Amino acid sequence: MRPITRRALIGFALVCLALLALGALPTYLGAGEPYYLTATPTDDSGPAVNVTDLSERRYPYLTGAIESGRSDPYRRGPIGLKESFTHSPFDEREGLVARNPDARRDGGVLVTDGGERYLVAVTQA
Template sequence: MRRIMRNALVAVGVVALVLLALGALPGYLGSGEQYYLEVSATDDDGTAVNVTEISERRYPYLTTALSADDGRSAGYQRALGGFKDAFTHTPFDEHSALQQLEPDAARDGGERVIVERDGQRYSVDVVSEAADE
């Protein structure tokens, strides 16, 4: 094998390895405060997003929060100054997606989103560990 071909193959291998690491590694990184998707029952009778038939694969944080006793999803930590957000699914993604599904369901300038599941209405918000202290 010629030297230039070997170097090209090594370079392609390194690039492939880096891309794989960027796809897998950020999910395991985490530092700083925890963020949660939190749901709480509400009597708000305005427009709401119907989430009765949502996919657990598309909205893992929301479905976890809706089924949890404390109304909270699993925690998420931003890492590397938010760099991780570009490579992983976050509670912020789900909150934004809910607002896009039904813009009129957003309340308080987009801080909360009203959802309806099986006739029960909930207020959905992204909260942080530091905000609770």
């Protein structure tokens, strides 16, 4: 094998390993108290975001919160690196607000799921 080909393959392998490490690294960078997305049943009226047909893959924290009242925990990174590479409850809350800005409340976002209304908010344990 020619030396330039060998160096190119080694460089390519190192880039692939670095990208894999960046994909796995954020899960190990969690620090501080965990954040949760909570869904509290409410009777509030007004505009709400219809989340009945939203994908569980796109909104995993929201679907977990609607099913059990509270999503899986999310821990922020110590230096802000994790937020650039991971999906968070904060992203989901902002996505819901983007769908219907009028659904924003002081404590979170008003959503409807199959006729039930919930106030969805990010809370810290």
